[in-house]
Amino acid sequence: MTTTHITADATDWTHQQMQARQYMHSHGGQPGIATMAQLAGKSGREILEGMMDGSLPHPHMNESLGLDLLEVGDGMAVFQGVPDLRYFNPMGTLHGGWYSTLLDSALGCAVQSKLPVGRAYTTAELSINIVRPATQKTGPLRATANVIHMGKQMATAEAKILDEQGRLYAHATTTCFVFDVS
Known part of the structure; x- marks a missing residue:
């Protein structure tokens, strides 16, 4: 089962991203860094759900680049963005x-969704392949990531970026360190 705040009537990707962002902000969602007290007793997935529902801060990077976490499941995460002219x-x-x-955002959150209480991760390696250039006419791009392996100290995941017509723009793999939060 996955968590999302997108309703069935949001059929186009732009509307879906707008809905997710509006839900988060209307429930108090702000960029920032969570405190240890805010994270205490929460699994990785619960932390991600807190960012999505606005009860926990989300990364400043998301605001800067126009990226939004749309969906999270067990070992899966979906991020979307619409590239601004500043990034061309x-x-x-x-x-x-x-x-x-x-890609790193989706991959990391897929790994985080599998973490139990008291565990965290950081990216150790990221390998991407861009297979199609995006232009100002491309529109929304969506990265869907899935965990391939979840170990005690290392996790691996893979992701793809597609446009709304299903065309592949990039794919990636990651290796993440998994460690105890102190």
Whole structure:
């Protein structure tokens, strides 16, 4: 079972992202860093659900790059963004760092969704392949990530970025360190 705050009537991706963002902000969602007290007793998935419902702060990076966590499940996460003109290079194509951030966000949250209380992660390795250039006409891009392996100290995951027509723009894998929170 997955958690999302998107209603069935939101059929296009832009409307879905807007709904998720409005739900979070209308319930007090603000960018910031959670305190240990806010995170105490929560699993990784509960933390992600708290960010989605506005009860926990979400990363400043999401606001800066226009990225939103749309859905989280057991070992799965979906992020979406609409690249702003600021993130295009002089040739008119999307900068690789934007793809990387969208992918890293989805991959990390997929891993986080599997973590029990008292455990955390950090990205150790990220490998991306951009297979299609995004332009100003591309529209929303969505990264869906799934955990491949969840160990006591390491986790791996894979993700793809697609557009609303199902065209592949990039794919990635990650290795994450998993550790106790102290």
